[in-house]
Amino acid sequence: RLKNVPLNIAITGESGSGKSTLVNALRGIKNKTEGAAPTGAVETTMEPTEYIHPQYPNVKIWDLPGVGTTNFTADKYLEHVGFEKYDFFIIVSCDRFRENDAKLAKEIQKMKKKFYFVRSKIDNSIRDEKDGDPELNEENLLKLIRDNCAKGNHCFSPKVFLVSSLKLHLYEFEDLWKTLDKELPTHQRNVMLLALPNISADVIEQKKQALEDRIKWYTLASAAGAVVPVTGFSDGFDMALLLEFATECKRSLGLMPESLQNLSNVSSIPLEDLKAEIKSSLGTDQLNTTVMIKVLSKAANYITSAAAELEASPISVFGIVLASSSVTTYTALKYILNQNCENVCGTEESQSKSIV
Structure with missing residues (x-):
């Protein structure tokens, strides 16, 4: 049930505002690629268009036509696009709102419903302004842009998030996420967190915590x-649990083959360079029973060592009973999570070097 909580995000704005690029960025997909x-500068969306997250089919991002490109008033527009199905709205502009x-x-x-204002293409604005004045202070410029965004918006004094959809890790997308983190219901917040691109070390740490919470x-x-009285059931069940959790970790942390390709x-980093940063066998393209047996063996060896240090009763590192014990499973799950986090940190470091 936790994994299947639906999340529907509506993104709207005038033509050319960059809303489709934001749709793609939230799905971890580059513009002009498959899916x-x-x-484009011309309005390409005339009806609500659903885009399903490539790793999380329960997360749907809707590209809505800009209210200014329809013949509907604001209230009729919401009725036209089916406002009731969206969990929150992001209103995008590339200049002022x-x-x-409003x-x-x-x-x-x-x-x-909740709504958030996003000023897009902020990297382009900074570049253009600095072309005219190379000594321009970036912080002052961002404040000027933020203040300018609110002009003409007489109904609200909203928080405006300055974002580059092509570089979500820069500027204020993380601030938008922190706001959503506070305001979304718990289950939807966790769904969005795990579906987010790895925009910062803090987000990766939050993902780790969310996955760790599921281990129990x-x-x-x-x-x-383990109490099912069928020979071999517990062993097969534990293997299935480990495979499922390992896949969930890879999916959430962006280590699936298609995620690495995206x-x-x-980032324009060669795929092979990213793969070279993945050291653990848990980062291989195919997770299978053989890999999980190795994980269980490591967990069993760890538990045996700990028991020996405590002068506890000897624990067999072999055999079905240990492989199916919840203690070994718990240790194996923790190992899976930690190894995947190390792998994603390697790819993030590679990306940071590329940016520098």
Whole structure:
């Protein structure tokens, strides 16, 4: 149930504002690649278009037509796009937010939904301004842009997040996530967290904590499976649990083959260079029973060593009983998580070097 919580994100804005690029960025996909939302200066979205997250099919990001490109008033626009199915709205602009945006925000608020203003293409704005004045202070410029964004928005004094959809790790996308982290219901927050690209070390740490919180449920399931009076059931059940959790870790931390390919596309780092940073066998393309047996063996050896140090009763590192014990399963799950976190830190370090 935790894994299947639905999350529907609505993204709207005027034509050319960069909303389709943001849709692609949230899905970890580069513009103009297979499955990407079409982008361009001309409005390409005339009806709500659903884009499913490539790793999390329960996460759906909707590219909505800009309210200014339809013949609907703000209230009728929301009815037209089916406002009730969206969990929150992101209103995107590449310059300042206009009267239509303010009217739309007011109607969303009436419907008891959350909305967030995103000023996109901030990297382009900084580059253009610095071309005219190389000594320009970037912090002062960002404040000027933020203040300018709110002009014409007479209904609100909203928090505006300055974002580059092509570089989510820069500027204020992380601030947007921190706001969502506080305001979304717990289950939806965790769904979005695990589906997010790895925009910062803090987000990776949050993902690790969210995955670690799930270990207790896997361990409880393992303990329940151990009491089923069917020969071999507990062993097979534990293997299935470990494989599922290992896959979940790889998916959430962006280590699946397709995720690494997308990261390579976005960052321009060769795929082989990213793969070279993955040291553990848990980072291989194919997770299988053989790999899980090795993980269980490591966990069993660790438990045996700990028991010996405590002068506890000897524990066999071989045999079915130990392989199916919830203690061994718990230790194996922790090992899987830690190894995947080390792998993702390696790819992040490679990306940071490339940026520098």
